[in-house]
Amino acid sequence: MKDDVHLTGEAFDGDSAAFGQLVARYQDRLYNTLVHVSGSADTAYDMVQEAFVQAYVKLETFNRSSAFYTWLYRIAVNLTISRRRREKPMASVEHAREVLGDEPIDGADPPEARLERQERACQVHQALAALSEEHRTILILREMDDCSYEQIAEILEIPIGTIRSRLHRARVQLRDQLKNVIPEHRS
Amino acid sequence: MTTEPREEMLSAYLDNELSAEERARVEQWLDTDAEYRQLHEELRAVRADLQALPRHELADDLGPAVVRKAERAVLSGQERSAGGAAIEPSSRASGNWWNRSRRIFVWPAIAVAAALMVALFDTQRGPDEMDREVALEGLPEEAHRGADAKAAGEASEADVAVTDLGAAADEMPAKDARAAETDRYAVPTLTKSPDDRSLEREHKERRAGSERSALKRAEPAQQKVLRNRMYTSKNGMQDGRNQLGHKALMGVEAQPVDNIMLDSNISRALKNRDQVLLIQCDVTPEFISKNELDKVLAGNKLQYHRVDVKAVDNEPNAEIPEQNAEQQAGVQYTVDATPEQVELIVNELEQEQGRRRVSNLQLGFQLRDLATKPQAANAPPADAPTNTPAIAPAEPLADDARQSDQSLNFFYKLPEQPVTVYLRQAQPAPPAAAPVPAPAEPQAEPE
Numbered sequence: 001m002k003d004d005v006h007l008t009g010e011a012f013d014g015d016s017a018a019f020g021q022l023v024a025r026y027q028d029r030l031y032n033t034l035v036h037v038s039g040s041a042d043t044a045y046d047m048v049q050e051a052f053v054q055a056y057v058k059l060e061t062f063n064r065s066s067a068f069y070t071w072l073y074r075i076a077v078n079l080t081i082s083r084r085r086r087e088k089p090m091a092s093v094e095h096a097r098e099v100l101g102d103e104p105i106d107g108a109d110p111p112e113a114r115l116e117r118q119e120r121a122c123q124v125h126q127a128l129a130a131l132s133e134e135h136r137t138i139l140i141l142r143e144m145d146d147c148s149y150e151q152i153a154e155i156l157e158i159p160i161g162t163i164r165s166r167l168h169r170a171r172v173q174l175r176d177q178l179k180n181v182i183p184e185h186r187s
Numbered sequence: 188m189t190t191e192p193r194e195e196m197l198s199a200y201l202d203n204e205l206s207a208e209e210r211a212r213v214e215q216w217l218d219t220d221a222e223y224r225q226l227h228e229e230l231r232a233v234r235a236d237l238q239a240l241p242r243h244e245l246a247d248d249l250g251p252a253v254v255r256k257a258e259r260a261v262l263s264g265q266e267r268s269a270g271g272a273a274i275e276p277s278s279r280a281s282g283n284w285w286n287r288s289r290r291i292f293v294w295p296a297i298a299v300a301a302a303l304m305v306a307l308f309d310t311q312r313g314p315d316e317m318d319r320e321v322a323l324e325g326l327p328e329e330a331h332r333g334a335d336a337k338a339a340g341e342a343s344e345a346d347v348a349v350t351d352l353g354a355a356a357d358e359m360p361a362k363d364a365r366a367a368e369t370d371r372y373a374v375p376t377l378t379k380s381p382d383d384r385s386l387e388r389e390h391k392e393r394r395a396g397s398e399r400s401a402l403k404r405a406e407p408a409q410q411k412v413l414r415n416r417m418y419t420s421k422n423g424m425q426d427g428r429n430q431l432g433h434k435a436l437m438g439v440e441a442q443p444v445d446n447i448m449l450d451s452n453i454s455r456a457l458k459n460r461d462q463v464l465l466i467q468c469d470v471t472p473e474f475i476s477k478n479e480l481d482k483v484l485a486g487n488k489l490q491y492h493r494v495d496v497k498a499v500d501n502e503p504n505a506e507i508p509e510q511n512a513e514q515q516a517g518v519q520y521t522v523d524a525t526p527e528q529v530e531l532i533v534n535e536l537e538q539e540q541g542r543r544r545v546s547n548l549q550l551g552f553q554l555r556d557l558a559t560k561p562q563a564a565n566a567p568p569a570d571a572p573t574n575t576p577a578i579a580p581a582e583p584l585a586d587d588a589r590q591s592d593q594s595l596n597f598f599y600k601l602p603e604q605p606v607t608v609y610l611r612q613a614q615p616a617p618p619a620a621a622p623v624p625a626p627a628e629p630q631a632e633p634e
Contacts, residue, residue, distance in 0.1 A: 019257070020251065024248055031243055031244065035243045048249065056260075117239065121239065140237075142202065143234055143237035143238055149204050175230070
């Protein structure tokens with residue numbers, strides 16, 4: 001399997017199939033991130049496509065000193081935040097349920113446990129939606145995408161020192177939000 | 188709001204982003220400070236909640252659609268900066284040569300895409316079930332008037348040739364007449380025009396070093412891009428589907444090309460503005476029978492000509508293998524459209540892809556006069572309705588062009604000719620809702 005450096009080089013030379021492989025490699029990961037950043041599966045779907053299109057169009061601006069996916073994430077996150085700012089915030093329970101969907105049924109899993117997990121996810125989604133863009137985005141990049149501070153700094157274009165303080169504030173705010181929606185939240 | 192560095196370090200401790208010395212300090216605080224331990228537990232709980240959120244995945248591979256959109260964006264010269272932070276300042280400042288050269292190519296390409304041809308293939312209709320339909324039936328009156336006026340205005344010597352051959356067709360055996368009828372509604376094939384020959388001469392001279400074109404000077408990388416896409420299209424052709432129908436529509440079987448051919452085509456397009464954009468896709472029978480695209484075109488006040496292409500199963504011909512292939516039934520629209528209107532139509536078809544009524548959506552370029560010129564060998568059917576619209580020639584044709592050889596043998600000579608710039612992506616397998624039948628067994632339309 002070719003690595004990202006080879007594929008971006010081939011795409012740069014006009015091989016669109018190579019770019020197609022990059023799309024296949026990152027589309028799900030990016031989509032998952034954007035669902036949580038945007039709070040909308042539809043927006044995330046549009047933004048994933050738009051981000052890849054922008055990446056293809058602007059491939060000549062890709063500075064190969066960074067990884068392709070951090071560059072792609074930077075495009076995608078910027079696009080998503082710009083779009084979300086134009087739209088109304090959606091933090092209702094119904095909306096959260098719609099975004100999160102139904103969990104796949106596992107025969108070994110008691111229905112009550114599954115329902116409880118779904119309810120918890122719904123509440124976390126609501127609490128996330130109540131955070132500011134910058135706090136929500138940094139939390140998702142760290143906790144869901146497992147990005148390092150260095151990668152987050154590249155994606156969001158902020159210093160690593162800022163990552164540390166912003167990430168902590170984001171966690172504290174999410175904790176407080178969860179206490180609001182789940183009074184018995186673990187403490 | 189300010190945060191205690193001590194607390195921030197706790198977050199970084201959770202993330203394993205501390206130095207050994209910082210880590211030791213945090214662990215000491217955890218041992219001695221109950222409140223600090225409490226915060227640690229809460230932050231861990233927050234992390235657990237986030238990591239327990241369901242993961243979302245896409246059902247489809249976005250690759251083909253993304254690449255198609257991206258190439259359209261490139262063709263339309265899109266330079267949006269919504270993701271502006273993605274542009275490296277250094278690249279912007281230096282004015283990347285590859286970017287510049289690409290734009291140089293792109294603008295002529297889109298400038299000549301002033302006419303549009305949309306071809307829909309109904310792969311489920313058999314040869315005996317395709318009724319000839321009057322193009323604008325049931326559509327707004329102005330669409331009728333526009334198309335009729337355009338057809339009348341563009342009636343040329345080519346129409347006369349068709350009429351004369353129509354009389355000759357009466358004398359043909361029934362089978363030949365049927366083949367001629369089929370040809371009448373088939374998409375014309377490429378021919379070699381005087382322009383082609385003059386361009387060949389021009390390029391030979393240019394290759395001799397007399398004068399290099401501005402395009403050739405500017406964009407070796409772009410030519411490479413195009414060559415790669417040409418190869419891609421060649422692979423895309425080899426998908427077991429109806430070869431003749433696709434080849435005839437595209438006007439060219441994609442083959443490896445060299446710089447002379449690309450130069451020739453680009454130069455020709457710049458000089459004569461003679462390319463059309465070709466949009467080609469497979470559709471369900473209902474999409475055609477319900478005139479879905481007609482509604483889109485008429486709804487946007489676009490004038491168009493619609494021709495129903497009959498399926499055909501040629502008799503085996505060992506000498507001209509191309510004629511052995513079948514031609515799919517379908518519908519072809521010729522539309523005058525601005526790039527924005529082209530975008531609108533493509534978007535509409537892409538939405539239909541999502542509804543599984545359209546598949547294998549492809550874009551390409553085709554030489555306008557070759558794409559639209561009625562063929563001398565094509566005779567109209569004896570019972571053809573007089574108001575059946577035909578694809579009108581874009582420009583009057585020179586005499587020797589009309590008399591040129593119409594044989595499919597042309598395809599054998601292709602590497603010597605200027606070719607259409609043909610951008611095509613390898614297509615994904617068609618969805619179950621619009622299966623592509625094996626070429627030898629056309630399926631009957633479902634009841």
